[in-house]
Amino acid sequence: MVATRDIAHSGSTFSDLLDVAAQLPAVRINRAAYLRSALKRHCSEEQIEQAIATTPAAAGIPLTTITDVANTSIAYETSKVTGISTVAGIPGGLAMLGTVPADMAQYVGHMLRIAQKLAYVYSWPDLFAGDGDDLDEATEGILTLFVGVMVGVQFAQSGVSRVSAMIAAQVVRKLPQQALTKGAIYPIVKKVTGLLGVQMTKKLFASGVAKAIPVIGAVLSGGLTLGTFLPMSKKLQKHLASLELTKPGHRAGEDELVEVVAQNPGASEEPSEARAEQ
Template sequence: MATSKVIEDPESRFSAVLVGAAKLPGVRINREAYLRKALARYCSEDDIRRAIEETPAAAGIPLEVLDKAAGDSINYEATKASALSAAAGIPGLLFIPTTVPADVAQYFGHMLRIAQKLAYLYSWPDLFEDGDDLDDATKGVLTLFVGVMFGTQSANAAVGKVAAMMSKQVAKKLPQKALTQGVVYPMVKKVAGYLGVQMTKQTFAKTVSKAIPVVGAVVSGGLTLATYLPMAKRLKKHLSGLELTKPTPRVVEGEVVEVGEPVAEVVD
């Protein structure tokens, strides 16, 4: 009875897929290694070091630079997700019961990969800093990120609330209470339920696309590319517009001759 209820509950269905996808090899992004690689083409070593130790915003990295790095990551992940989806489409109708769950899991795995990359570029904290377990706060914020990718307004609003809390408190960790029992938690549950319904529809679409070998591979890969790219760009647009990502001017002690008093001098 309990198992049946979990299967029928869209919220629980999505949460199970999210947790499963987060456990797949290669899904979790090392924040330090990623930022170092993503910013290497655009930033000095000092800026990269500060971006890692604090945030890209605290390092004063311009938004246009972050947008370029984000675009590079989106194109890389979209190409990779499409190729793997096409490969999963080759076996055809006979192997649908095994390939479809695997394809859905890897698809969501790639969504989590790009969500982490965009979050780190746009000054969110390390989502897996405390170890291998997917804690409730991290699960909540990842649910919201995926919700933004699916175009849900409630997810947009919730992500904005979380970002505002972190920006106001200059926090280096997710607001645990807000995401697990506070003002944002009901929105997380609502978004998870919506995504569970959408996931079922997506699974059906992928099943149909895999019914014919080879042709199924082309359709499946194309379907992934056609959906993944705009979804990743939607999250990029939303995160880049938040207060959290705005560059923070660096302040050092200086002296203004006309006044004769030490003042704060802004360094570009």
């Protein structure tokens, strides 16, 4: 078990934790590869390519299909977090463990994986557009807000909603860099970051998450149960599904949606998801 005093090491700010978690092997999800894999059993090739080039909503993919894909991705990722592996693959090696405990980095890494998948299927742009290992400020900001939503920080929901509205209003396929780093959303990001920083280990994970999602023993004790990860993922899914990016104005007409449903009856995404992990 990782002691609270170890987790609350002075260097373990949430930004440090997020950066380390984002560098873990397989944490970053390739948007195009994920959408192609997740949608292939539901949609035509043309529709999939349109979803990748624009968004699933703009491609006219039915909300019922989006929900099914999201649920399957949550189930898949939940099954993956029943055990936490080591962090030997982190760039920089074990030296980074002096400031970021291994199990916490893995825990947040799994949260980032499902956050990306849900964001992409609910029509968000690519969160890791650059090739560098380091997070840019805008990506760090939106991921911080996503994690905040997952663990129940109310004003994180407000931040995500405002970013979504900006993307929808501007009809762009990238994050609003200035708003997240210097503008209107930045103060919200800073507030969430502060809450999820050193105090997160003492209060949020030790009491907040433990109370909201009962776990036998410590939350970060070397393993995660199905009951830990699922509620947090569902919380983010519910919020993303309610946002402007999924509204009718950003979708195809109802007749087209009915036609797509008729041509593509539901099927499990699990096999294609598993292949995408390889």
